[in-house]
Amino acid sequence: MSTPKAIQPPLRIMVVEDDPGIRRYVEAAINCQPDLRCIGSFDRIQPSRLALATNAPDILLLDLGLPDGHGIELITYCKQRHPQCEILVITRFGDDANIIRCLEAGAQGYIPKDAFDPDISRFISELRQGGSPISPRIGRKLFSLLRQQSAPSQSSGTTARSTPDETGLSSREAEVLNLIARGYSYQEISGHLTISLNTVRTYIKQIYQKLAVRSRSEAVFEAAKMGWLPAQLMRPDR
Numbered sequence: 001m002s003t004p005k006a007i008q009p010p011l012r013i014m015v016v017e018d019d020p021g022i023r024r025y026v027e028a029a030i031n032c033q034p035d036l037r038c039i040g041s042f043d044r045i046q047p048s049r050l051a052l053a054t055n056a057p058d059i060l061l062l063d064l065g066l067p068d069g070h071g072i073e074l075i076t077y078c079k080q081r082h083p084q085c086e087i088l089v090i091t092r093f094g095d096d097a098n099i100i101r102c103l104e105a106g107a108q109g110y111i112p113k114d115a116f117d118p119d120i121s122r123f124i125s126e127l128r129q130g131g132s133p134i135s136p137r138i139g140r141k142l143f144s145l146l147r148q149q150s151a152p153s154q155s156s157g158t159t160a161r162s163t164p165d166e167t168g169l170s171s172r173e174a175e176v177l178n179l180i181a182r183g184y185s186y187q188e189i190s191g192h193l194t195i196s197l198n199t200v201r202t203y204i205k206q207i208y209q210k211l212a213v214r215s216r217s218e219a220v221f222e223a224a225k226m227g228w229l230p231a232q233l234m235r236p237d238r
Contacts (some may be wrong), residue, residue, distance in 0.1 A: 010037040011124065014051065016062035016074060017090070018043040022113075026061060029120040036124065045069045049077055056082045059124060064091040064098060072101050079106035079214055086127040099138060103217035109133035130186030130204075132216050169210055176203045181220045 013030050015038060017023040023041055030038040039055055042048040045068050052074070060078050064071035071089065078085055088109040089102050099110055109123065109132050123133045169177065172193075179189045186204070190197045204216075213219045 008035070010035050011058045011128070012037055012039045012056070013059045013061065013124070014039055014048070014055070014057040015041040016043070016045075016048045016060070016066070016071065017041075018063060018066050026120060033121050036121065043067070045071070045073055048074055052078055052081055057085055059127060060085055060087045061090060061120075062087070064089060064093050064102070072098075072105055075102060075105040075107055083214060088123055088127060088133060094138065103215070104221060106215045106218065108215055108217065110138050111135050112138065126185075130189075130200075130216075132183070169207065173203050173207050173210075176200065177207055177219065177223055180204070180207075180216055181223060 010033075013036055015023060015026050015030070017026065020043070023043065027038050027041050030036045039057060040048075040051045042051065043066070045066050048062075057078075060074070062071045062074055071091070075087055075089075078087060086109075087107040088111065089107050090111050090113060091098070092113045094112045102110055108127055111123065111133055112135055126133050175193065176189060179192060184192065186197060186200045189195075189200045193200075207219060208214060211219055211222050213222055
C-alpha cells in the first residue's frame with residue numbers, strides 16, 4: 001500500500017505595486033492558482049516593511065518606482081529579514097543602474113512592464129525551480145555589462161586573477177557555478193551532473209557562502225568580475 005504524498009502548503013506571495021489595475025490583476029492571477037496565495041498587497045514601501053516584519057513570504061513581487069521611495073529599499077530589507085525569499089522585480093525602469101542595483105541587492109529576476117507576461121504563474125514556477133526570470137532585452141544588457149566588467153582584467157597582462165580553487169571552491173562547485181551562469185535551473189543541473197536535487201542545493205548554498213553572496217545573480221556577477229566565466233555565458237543549446 002503506497003503512502004499518500006504530503007500536501008504542500010501554497011506558496012506565500014507578497015505584491016508591492018502602486019498601479020491599482022496591475023496590482024489587482026496580479027492578486028487575481030495568484031489567487032486563482034490553488035498552490036499560490038497572496039498574503040499581502042501594498043502600494044507603498046512603509047506598509048510593506050511593516051508586513052515583512054511579521055510575515056515571511058516565499059516570493060516578493062515588486063515595482064521600483066513607489067510613491068514613498070525606491071523599491072531597492074524593500075529588496076534589501078526583505079533579504080535581511082528573509083534570506084530565502086525569492087524576489088522578482090516588475091518595473092518600467094530598464095536602465096543599467098537599476099538592473100545592477102537590484103540584482104546585487106538580491107533580486108532573482110527582473111522583468112520590464114512592457115515585457116510582462118500575463119501568465120504570472122510561469123515566472124513563479126521559474127523562480128521556484130532555481131531560475132532567474134529576465135526578459136531577453138534585460139538579459140542582453142546584463143551579459144553586455146558582465147563582459148564590460150571582465151574586459152579590463154582580460155586585456156591587462158599584469159593583472160593577476162584568482163581561480164575558483166583559490167577561493168576554496170571545489171571542482172564540483174566550480175562546475176555548478178558555471179551552469180548557474182549559463183542559466184540552468186536546479187533541476188537541469190541535477191540531470192546534467194547526475195546528482196540529486198538536494199545535492200545541487202547544497203553545492204549552491206556552499207558557493208554562496210564562499211563567495212559571500214545571497215543570490216544567483218550576485219554569484220554570477222562576482223564570478224564574472226574575477227574572470228572565471230567564459231565570455232559567452234548563454235547556454236550552448238539555446
